[in-house]
Each structure stands twice: as structure tokens, then as C-alpha cells.
Amino acid sequence: NGKFETLYNANYTYVNEPLARHYGINGVSGNQFVRVATTNRGGILANGGFMSRWADAIEPSPIRRAVRVRGRMLCQDVQDPPANVGIGREQLLEIHKAELANPMTTNKRRFELVTSLETCKTCHEYIINPLGFGLEDFDSVGNPRTIDTKGNTVNAAGTLYAPQAWSNSFASTAYPFVGAKALGDTLATLPTAQRCLPQNLFRYSTGIGVEDGWQQHGDYVLVDDAEIKAYACDVQDLKHTMMEQSPRKMLEQLGTLDTVRYRKAWARPSNM
Numbered sequence: 001n002g003k004f005e006t007l008y009n010a011n012y013t014y015v016n017e018p019l020a021r022h023y024g025i026n027g028v029s030g031n032q033f034v035r036v037a038t039t040n041r042g043g044i045l046a047n048g049g050f051m052s053r054w055a056d057a058i059e060p061s062p063i064r065r066a067v068r069v070r071g072r073m074l075c076q077d078v079q080d081p082p083a084n085v086g087i088g089r090e091q092l093l094e095i096h097k098a099e100l101a102n103p104m105t106t107n108k109r110r111f112e113l114v115t116s117l118e119t120c121k122t123c124h125e126y127i128i129n130p131l132g133f134g135l136e137d138f139d140s141v142g143n144p145r146t147i148d149t150k151g152n153t154v155n156a157a158g159t160l161y162a163p164q165a166w167s168n169s170f171a172s173t174a175y176p177f178v179g180a181k182a183l184g185d186t187l188a189t190l191p192t193a194q195r196c197l198p199q200n201l202f203r204y205s206t207g208i209g210v211e212d213g214w215q216q217h218g219d220y221v222l223v224d225d226a227e228i229k230a231y232a233c234d235v236q237d238l239k240h241t242m243m244e245q246s247p248r249k250m251l252e253q254l255g256t257l258d259t260v261r262y263r264k265a266w267a268r269p270s271n272m
Contacts (some may be wrong), residue, residue, distance in 0.1 A: 160186060
């Protein structure tokens with residue numbers, strides 16, 4: 001009977017003894033998972049699984065974390081890097097070798113340097129970097145941190161730009177935050193995030209998205225406008241049920257949709 005908001009802003013988590021030991025939580029014994037109150041983690045964002053999965057071996061990866069939040073929590077896919085970007089980054093690494101080797105250079109500064117190419121700024125300046133930098137308060141194994149691996153103070157100030165829709169005027173829709181918990185509080189209130197959850201579950205259940213095309217058996221097929229509208233209406237209905245009642249009720253409704261039960265045979269023109 002929980003609400004959508006608690007998926008992001010919960011002030012509790014579930015741990016067994018080994019996980020509690022890793023998290024630094026006392027008073028938990030055995031392999032049974034129990035609910036414990038927390039102040040610095042909770043929800044599907046501020047947890048060890050997400051933060052460690054989207055990190056590098058030693059330091060967090062603000063890029064990977066930001067792209068994952070965009071793609072899976074806001075349903076905003078970030079375009080692939082431009083061709084030959086690796087060559088430019090190798091040159092940047094050489095140019096900034098001394099600063100990168102300096103123990104005072106933070107993880108945030110390192111990523112600022114290696115994404116400073118003009119070809120990188122299209123995505124990194126607003127879409128990726130400011131969002132990822134706000135998740136620097138979790139280390140590479142998913143624990144909260146205030147000091148990085150070099151002993152520098154972590155600055156987890158970030159900004160979520162354009163969460164509602166892509167726009168050429170990113171700064172006009174800016175949501176500043178500090179740390180993963182604060183970002184979770186923001187995501188809990190955003191209609192884009194609210195719609196993204198049923199959209200992802202609909203795709204998971206049917207194998208079909210509500211966008212203008214998708215990959216199917218390796219062949220790209222175009223989707224008829226009527227089909228897109230039908231799926232989009234289903235997702236909107238699921239979102240309404242989730243917000244007015246609960247995510248559980250939404251899941252129950254998902255299994256009864258005609259598009260799930262009967263899978264209408266829409267005509268699909270292929271480009272093959």
C-alpha cells in the first residue's frame with residue numbers, strides 16, 4: 001500500500017546482517033531482511049545497488065549514473081557519444097596530465113576536464129555532468145561519503161536540467177539539489193518520473209514501447225500512429241492509477257489491460 005513517492009524518498013531501507021555490516025548499520029543479525037530507518041539512503045536511487053553498479057572501480061562515475069537516471073527514471077535516452085571522441089579525450093588527458101595527477105584534483109574536476117571538448121558539451125554541459133555531479137556523495141561501492149579517495153572534500157551540488165522534456169533552453173527548467181537523497185526528493189514530485197515507471201513496466205510486460213519505434217528481433221520496424229496512441233493511453237491510465245491509488249494497484253491493472261491480454265495484431269510496415 002505504499003505510494004509512488006516512497007520509491008524515491010523513503011527514509012528506510014531493507015538489509016540483512018551482511019548488507020547492514022557493509023552499510024555500517026548496527027543491530028541487524030541473520031540473513032533475514034529487515035526494515036531499518038535511515039537518513040542518508042533509501043529508495044531506488046540512494047542505495048548501494050544503484051550506486052555501485054554505475055560506478056568505476058575506484059571512483060564513482062557521474063556520467064554513467066546521470067545517463068542511467070535519465071534513461072530509466074525519466075525515460076530520456078541520451079544519444080551516443082560522437083564518433084572519434086576517444087581521440088579527443090586522449091589529447092585532453094595529455095594536455096591536463098599534471099592537473100589530473102595532482103592529489104587535490106577531485107573526481108568531479110577530472111570529469112569536467114575530460115568532457116570539455118566542444119563536441120562533448122552538447123550532452124555533458126547540461127544533460128549529464130550537472131546531474132551526475134550531484135551523486136558524488138556515494139562512493140564506488142554504494143556507501144555515503146564526504147571525503148573522496150584522495151582525501152578531498154566531496155562537493156555533491158548538482159542540477160537537474162530539463163526533466164520534463166528536451167529543450168534548447170535547459171537553464172529555464174533547472175532543479176538544483178545536493179546529494180542523492182535530495183535528487184530522490186525531486187524525482188518523487190516530477191510528472192516525467194511518475195510517467196516513466198509505468199512506461200518502463202509496460203515495455204517490460206509487452207516488449208513494446210510507446211515511442212515511435214523499437215528494436216524487435218534485430219529488425220527495426222516503424223510503429224503506426226494509432227498503435228502509439230493506444231499504448232500511450234494505457235500508460236497514462238496506469239500512471240493515474242499509481243498516483244491516485246498505489247503502485248500495487250497499477251501492477252494489478254497492468255495485467256488486465258487488453259493490450260497485455262490480447263496483443264492486437266497491428267499492421268507494421270518494415271523498412272527491410
